[in-house]
Amino acid sequence: MSALSSPGRVTSRPRQEPQGEMPESGVAPAEAVEAVRERLDRDFHPASNLATFLTTSFEPEAEKLFGSYLHYNLADRDQYPGLEDLAQECVRILGGLWHGDPERVVGSATTGSSEAAMLAGATLLRRWQARSGTAGARPNLVMGAGSHVCWLKFCRHWGVEARVAPARPGSLGLDAGVVSQLCDESTIGVVSVLGSTLDGSYDPVRDISTALDELALHRGVDVPLHIDAASGGLFTPFVDPELAWDFQLPRVVSINASGHKYGLVPPGLGWVVWRSGETRTGGLGFSVNYLGTNDTYHELSFSKSAAPVVLQYYNFLRLGFTGYRTVHTRTRSVAAMLAGRLRETGRFHLLGDGSQLPVIALTAAPDLKLTHLAMHLADRGWSVPVYALPPDLTDVEVLRIVVRNDLTADAAESFASAVREFTRSAS
Structure with missing residues (x-):
């Protein structure tokens, strides 16, 4: 599986407003491709989207198939x-x-x-x-x-x-x-x-x-x-x-x-x-x-x-039972490492620490705003969701990090560094 080496950055270019009209005549394929890419290049790269559970990286052979x-x-x-x-x-x-x-x-x-x-x-x-x-x-x-x-x-x-x-x-x-x-x-x-x-x-x-x-x-x-x-x-x-x-x-x-x-x-x-x-x-x-x-x-x-x-x-066929176990064990290990780095800051309480699904869910100390942390991470190319827990616990705000197979240990360390940078500046 291909690995994420660095998060994709989001440009500050404003979104193009849709016109709501089909062009009168068509354009060349290359021009159409460029127009589509220009409309979408502000979005996060899927591998740096830690909000999604969906798989975001594939082997070249798999993509071809x-x-x-x-x-x-x-x-x-x-x-x-x-x-x-x-x-x-x-x-x-x-x-x-x-x-x-x-x-x-x-x-x-x-x-x-x-x-x-x-x-x-x-x-x-x-x-x-x-x-x-x-x-x-x-x-x-x-x-x-x-x-x-x-x-x-x-x-x-x-x-x-x-x-x-x-x-x-x-x-x-x-x-x-x-x-x-x-x-x-x-x-x-x-x-x-x-x-x-x-x-x-x-x-x-x-x-x-x-x-x-x-x-x-x-x-x-x-x-x-x-x-x-x-x-x-x-x-x-x-x-x-x-x-x-x-x-x-x-x-x-x-x-x-x-x-x-x-x-x-x-x-x-x-x-x-x-x-x-x-x-x-x-x-x-x-x-x-x-x-x-x-x-x-x-x-x-x-x-x-x-x-x-x-x-x-x-x-x-490609992975077999042992291959899936290897991939998922590594993913859980990265989640555990990242959870440990976040816990070391002393500013978060972990509701989920990656020990079951490789998912980290955390609440913050009263003086930290998770929405501000999410914005800080977005500026550094990472997408993470902030949400409220179910109706019985609506006063609890949570930030969630989904660790997938293409989040490497180095990328997780980079993410943790961005979080530490925020907590230091908020102190």
């Missing part, structure tokens, strides 16, 4: 049967990685984890509707305050009540102790997060699963568990193999992950995998025959480039 399949439509299964076979091979690999039976798991490539979440949520809803004897009751979905907004979107679009466990100081995720209190006969499922976008933490999945087992035993309320592993699904198995969070737990029926995060492929790829065909029930598939033969599609979107799927399979 990606370009070769960019114009192949993954939906054209009759025309490109090899692509469909490759996608399903990725599903089987993921199923095995997540301790499922590769011969029984079913799943799909999706346009990011948001579509994967919609499919998983819709399956939970249909499953509940099929077995529910509570006619007229409104279904609900239980999640933690740190869950991704796509789950609230699912609830709004599908008419499901979102039951969100409140955030507490020191715990932004879903706590096993409150799960039983929030679940009832109308609960379609519980969403547990493996790698929060807020602070990089893992929900205590095993404890949540145990709480749901006890709920079924003592109250007869049998609630399935979905794991939103958008960030952790292609990170945790390689660096925390002893952690039980996946299909090892019988309560887990489905898992989603983002290939374009720690799966190390370009943006636009998610995965959703069910334990078996029996758990992907509810008649959500549609038979289509106008592409040549009858085929069933479970995805919400239809046409999409096959290139990200091709790159996912390429990475599985």
